[in-house]
Amino acid sequence: MNFGVLVFNQVEELDFVGPWEMLTMWRKNANGPENCIIVGQSLEPIICAKGLSINPHASFATCPPLDYLLIPGGQGTRLEVGNPVLIDFIANQAKNCKAVLSVCTGSFVLHAAGLLTGRKATTHWGSLERLRALGDVTVVEQRYVQDGNIWSSAGVSAGTDLMLAFIASVDGEAAAGKVQFAAEYYPSLVKYGGFENHAQAPAYIKST
């Protein structure tokens, strides 16, 4: 099994490293995919949105056929939705993927590849209106949402919850539990500064 994690310049760091940690803990502790691959358009270093520099494992040219593909978000998505090489790579790989997942504004890249039409999806709270304005996506204000073989999550840190739910779906609750325990993912419940009552806070935050 091959699980690809797409990266591009100005990708948001936690958008892909949160899921990456859960994915690779899945490989280590249960029945996760043997090949977990960071895929970039080329093998050149990628500069992330907050300045971290990373090196892809594979380029579009060397990437094997993927069983699963995750598309993170970040400022770079504004440019990448208009990058035909990247969009073609996603569209072509997706034809044979068992599931395609997005985090944060990665949903706009999914949309550009024709994968969100008529689907339920979500994104970072700051981009919900922009996703609605596309017109052909049913936008939900959940932490993450599955619609068939397309999964999407809210902003940045929500990709971690998305990936755990995905693992539970594919490999069972016990497998997701092993990953959660290994990563000690039992987050603090502290909410700072009252932003859960912000006018732009998504519904799932307000309701908790």
Place this chain on the structure above:
Amino acid sequence: MNFGVLVFNQVEELDFVGPWEMLTMWRKNANGPENCIIVGQSLEPIICAKGLSINPHASFATCPPLDYLLIPGGQGTRLEVGNPVLIDFIANQAKNCKAVLSVCTGSFVLHAAGLLTGRKATTHWGSLERLRALGDVTVVEQRYVQDGNIWSSAGVSAGTDLMLAFIASVDGEAAAGKVQFAAEYYPSLVKYGGFENHAQAPAYIKST
């Protein structure tokens, strides 16, 4: 202000990227340090514990004096506690740091640098007994703990909560709230597989 994040081969990915995301969101959205620096012994690429390849911004030789230093964990800490070059770097920088923080088994590296003697500290649940066995650390089973200018957190994902609490301490609750909201860090409360009742689960998990 200079905030350094230490990296080394076999560093656990989320241990440093969780805090990194909060740190750089702090810089962007409130009064966080202007210079956020990934520091390695050299500028050579670092291969993380789960295979991610990253490029440090600074080496020990080029790193400026740090105001804050965060030390993540991972399998690599088993080797690095015996690396005098790395331990000396930490011990020397720490003399002028306003605070030093560790995530997961990064606490063992802090200890090797002489910074945990007589202090309260914590680590990944799987290493709590090993930390207690050092004999001169008061080990607590909390998500994170502050003892003076030394902060430490539980495993892997706990570094994110540590950094938010640290931001609230240094820059106030509203600043931490801006960071939390920007990173949409309102995690799911789902616990998979019942591992919170595992014999080795730390006290703070059992009590929630």
